[in-house]
Amino acid sequence: MMNSLIKLLKVQYEYEDIKALTDISLNIAEGEFVLLSGPNGAGKSTLFKLLNGLIFPTGGEYFFADEKITADKLKDIVFAKKFHKRIGYVFQNPDMQLFNHTVYDEIAFGPRQMGLSEIEIKNRVEQLLTFLDIEHLSQRAPYHLSGGEKKKTAIAAVLSLNPDILMMDEPVNGLDEKSRDWIEQFIMDFSKAGKTLLIASHDKAWQLMPGVRVVNFTSEHTIIE
Amino acid sequence: MKEKEQFNVNNKQPHRDIPMWLLQNDDYLPQKDRERYLSKTLLGILGRLIHFRQQMQIQTESFFSVTFKLIYVFLLIFSIALAHTITFLLLLLAGLLAYICLLDGRQILSLLKPAIGAMVFTFIIIVPAIFLQGTIVMLLPFKVFLSTLLVAALSRSTPFYLITKALGGLHVPSVFIMSLDLTINYIVLLGNTAIDLLQALKLRSVGRNTGKYESMGNVLGMTFLKSQEYAKQTHAAMLCRGFTGEYHVVQQHHWQKKYIIYTMAIMLLLVLFIHIEGY
Numbered sequence: 019m020m021n022s023l024i025k026l027l028k029v030q031y032e033y034e035d036i037k038a039l040t041d042i043s044l045n046i047a048e049g050e051f052v053l054l055s056g057p058n059g060a061g062k063s064t065l066f067k068l069l070n071g072l073i074f075p076t077g078g079e080y081f082f083a084d085e086k087i088t089a090d091k092l093k094d095i096v097f098a099k100k101f102h103k104r105i106g107y108v109f110q111n112p113d114m115q116l117f118n119h120t121v122y123d124e125i126a127f128g129p130r131q132m133g134l135s136e137i138e139i140k141n142r143v144e145q146l147l148t149f150l151d152i153e154h155l156s157q158r159a160p161y162h163l164s165g166g167e168k169k170k171t172a173i174a175a176v177l178s179l180n181p182d183i184l185m186m187d188e189p190v191n192g193l194d195e196k197s198r199d200w201i202e203q204f205i206m207d208f209s210k211a212g213k214t215l216l217i218a219s220h221d222k223a224w225q226l227m228p229g230v231r232v233v234n235f236t237s238e239h240t241i242i243e
Numbered sequence: 244m245k246e247k248e249q250f251n252v253n254n255k256q257p258h259r260d261i262p263m264w265l266l267q268n269d270d271y272l273p274q275k276d277r278e279r280y281l282s283k284t285l286l287g288i289l290g291r292l293i294h295f296r297q298q299m300q301i302q303t304e305s306f307f308s309v310t311f312k313l314i315y316v317f318l319l320i321f322s323i324a325l326a327h328t329i330t331f332l333l334l335l336l337a338g339l340l341a342y343i344c345l346l347d348g349r350q351i352l353s354l355l356k357p358a359i360g361a362m363v364f365t366f367i368i369i370v371p372a373i374f375l376q377g378t379i380v381m382l383l384p385f386k387v388f389l390s391t392l393l394v395a396a397l398s399r400s401t402p403f404y405l406i407t408k409a410l411g412g413l414h415v416p417s418v419f420i421m422s423l424d425l426t427i428n429y430i431v432l433l434g435n436t437a438i439d440l441l442q443a444l445k446l447r448s449v450g451r452n453t454g455k456y457e458s459m460g461n462v463l464g465m466t467f468l469k470s471q472e473y474a475k476q477t478h479a480a481m482l483c484r485g486f487t488g489e490y491h492v493v494q495q496h497h498w499q500k501k502y503i504i505y506t507m508a509i510m511l512l513l514v515l516f517i518h519i520e521g522y
Binding site: 070072095096099100102103105107109111113114115116117118119127128130131132133142145146149161175176177179180182207208211212213 | 260261262264265266267268269271272273274275276436439440442443444445446447448449450451452453458461462464465468469
């Protein structure tokens, strides 16, 4: 029996009197590969923001590794940093995630903050560049890259923190076939290696992936398994 | 079956080996660091954007048309500027306070904050003049307070897009209106971009960031680059849709009975002003 990493108990979220999440109860164990499926506007991205501690439930409870996550708890800087380090979140639009001068700096941003030595950082960055097949982009500015290259850079930047769970919001949206294939293969490999994955996509083809647990979002902003 | 084959691992190039450190857990305890700069910036931008979103949700159904409100506010500000005596200004203050009394606490605060701020700022600027000219110049901060309060009340009760549209009815040049419309659009769009980038920075700030100002500078730089990109794309899209530098704001006016009331309200204001001020 794997340990529970994420536990949501009847979570609700509403803003400006509009319901975005209704009675969401979900348990994600370590090593699981979970697909959040559902139409646009159902609440997938809102749930990702909530899981990352960017917003907080207006009802219900959220536990990460048995710790209840609240706004007050994340005011503790040390706890907040450790929490953010354990969750790797790849945004739907990589343009909104990349802010450094070069791809190398982008990937090294997290490890530098973690206080790793420059040799360890270089190792980590170079291994990720090779793993994601973007060695040739190392000294390029992220905003000059293609959509697929930006997505790979965003994934590398998040993986450099070695998170416990990787969350990806609509990972293949707007990408060409080659980049889509690459991302799909990467997700399968990552899942097979025992890493925890949470993917959100409205594309039903993802449901056929081997080993995936599908959680369906409804247009009423709740989930059905 | 065909769909199933889509995810057949053997059909695709296997990835290179996952780095070993990615398969192990880090034993990591973050160091303390100051994060207030990030939260404050995020909250500041969010506050502005919430204001814009609330602005868009204002109930637009009102007996008074936006064009009338604009003309009336313009006339009031004009008469405030011309007023020599305090009587007219006090009368106006009484009217404005009566209007404010009908609002809830949060709304009252949102109106009074900019008005009081502008008044205090003006007062500080004219302090030397008080010693030279006497208390007559004290009317100036009061006039600034009333004018700012009027503009704040207009902005609270009318969405920006309707205000810019109404400007068309007052024969303000269309290109000016288009610039205003685009500016408002881009404040929201670039605000969202900045929020996303700041949130990305926050999520990846997992330790001691020795280059806080550099990171903030990078976020601002990216927002600037995005603004250029958006501007180029918008211009290209406008050209593709036949834009040649002419922009027309369509205004249709049909005679309505309430226009008599509008005219009477304007006449009343002018008569009152001329009578009190003794022109």
